[in-house]
Amino acid sequence: MKVVTSIPEWKALRPKLPDSLGLIPTMGFLHEGHLSLVRRSRAENEVSVTWIFVNPKQFGQGEDFTSYPRDMDRDLHLLEGERMDYVLAPAVEGVYAPGFQTHVHVDEVSKPLEGVSRPGHFRGVATVVAKMFCLTQPRRAYFGQKDAQQCAVVRRMAEDLGMLLDVVVCPTVREPDGLAMSSRNVYLSPREREASTVIYRALQGAAQAYRAGERRAQALRQLMLATLASEPLARVDYAAVTDPGTFAEIERVGPRGLALLAVKFGKTRLIDNIELAE
Numbered sequence: 001m002k003v004v005t006s007i008p009e010w011k012a013l014r015p016k017l018p019d020s021l022g023l024i025p026t027m028g029f030l031h032e033g034h035l036s037l038v039r040r041s042r043a044e045n046e047v048s049v050t051w052i053f054v055n056p057k058q059f060g061q062g063e064d065f066t067s068y069p070r071d072m073d074r075d076l077h078l079l080e081g082e083r084m085d086y087v088l089a090p091a092v093e094g095v096y097a098p099g100f101q102t103h104v105h106v107d108e109v110s111k112p113l114e115g116v117s118r119p120g121h122f123r124g125v126a127t128v129v130a131k132m133f134c135l136t137q138p139r140r141a142y143f144g145q146k147d148a149q150q151c152a153v154v155r156r157m158a159e160d161l162g163m164l165l166d167v168v169v170c171p172t173v174r175e176p177d178g179l180a181m182s183s184r185n186v187y188l189s190p191r192e193r194e195a196s197t198v199i200y201r202a203l204q205g206a207a208q209a210y211r212a213g214e215r216r217a218q219a220l221r222q223l224m225l226a227t228l229a230s231e232p233l234a235r236v237d238y239a240a241v242t243d244p245g246t247f248a249e250i251e252r253v254g255p256r257g258l259a260l261l262a263v264k265f266g267k268t269r270l271i272d273n274i275e276l277a278e
Contacts, residue, residue: 001080003087007094010135013086020046023138025129028052028089029069030078033173033181037142038082040170044140050079051132052089057096057103058124069186088136095131104130106153106160112247114149114271117237117262122153129154130161138165146172146180148258148273149247172272174200180272192265195233199263202227203274206241206259210276215252217241220259220276228263237262237269244275 004010022041026034034050041048052075059065072089079087104126115122133141143151148169155167173181178200179193188196202224209223224239242249244258257276262269 001076001084001087003076003089005089005091005094007090007135010088010090014135014137018046019139021136021138021140022048023132023136023141024048024050025132025141025143026050026052027054027068027183028075029071029183029186030075031173031181031183031185033144033146035078035082036173037144037170038079038084040168041140041142042083044168047085049086049088049136049138050084051136052087053095053128055095055124055128056092057127058121060118060120063118064184064187069183095128103127104157106157109149109152109156109247112149112242112249113238113240113260113262122150125150126153126157130157133158133163133165140166140168142168142170144172145169146182146272148244148260152245152247178204180270182270184268184270187268188265192233192268195231196263196265196270198228198231198234199261199270199272202239202261203259203272207274207276210253210257211278215254217250217253217257220253224259224261228261233265235264237264241276 022045024037024041038050054068056065103123105123106126110122151169158165158167175181177197179196205223205227206220209220214220220241221239228234228236240249240260241253242258242260244256253276258273259276260273262271
């Protein structure tokens with residue numbers, strides 16, 4: 001496994017690598033969810049690259065950029081165990097050199113939900129992912145379904161700009177009690193960790209009601225809110241039922257929909273979603 005921390009070094013290396021390259025974008029502090037993306041990439045490409053970069057442009061004022069969990073030694077150990085080919089881990093000044101002034105904004109799909117709760121977040125995501133795609137020139141890039149709106153933003157950007165790659169969205173990996181794996185889970189106290197399982201219970205309740213015939217989005221949303229209200233530590237940011245392509249909230253769910261939650265436990269904000277499908 002080769003670790004590259006210099007953008008010029010990577011630029012010199014990339015032309016020597018196969019066209020069949022898989023990219024796994026991460027902010028580090030890896031968990032089983034990330035490793036599932038690594039395995040998928042290794043199965044589908046000649047060479048795979050894991051990008052590790054805590055991107056300051058996707059953190060808003062007062063968010064957890066400085067405290068975001070980091071452990072590069074641990075990450076590299078895990079990736080060695082997965083037989084990763086390359087790790088690209090540039091410094092902030094390597095990605096955003098002095099004078100950097102180009103940003104990418106994806107209009108409509110960035111507006112609701114996370115776009116309201118975290119203004120500027122998706123602008124930062126789209127900008128760093130676009131740069132990542134330019135540097136690595138992947139055939140496939142792998143993302144987790146937990147970040148469903150982010151996946152939609154990246155997919156829209158890649159399609160609109162004619163990028164020659166596939167955005168591959170992989171299933172959410174969960175703890176045995178249903179909590180979606182996230183690097184931010186480490187912030188939770190033992191009591192908050194116990195309380196956080198209410199998120200998946202609320203999503204499952206909506207999915208079960210949908211399969212039983214409930215199509216009214218507001219009724220499904222109220223079911224989720226009622227479940228969340230049973231947990232005193234849960235503070236709801238949003239509970240939504242949307243079109244899975246546009247992320248616009250809908251009145252009735254057709255053949256497919258998406259139920260999404262953002263919930264705070266103490267200072268920790270967690271997001272999750274579940275597909276509504278028959």
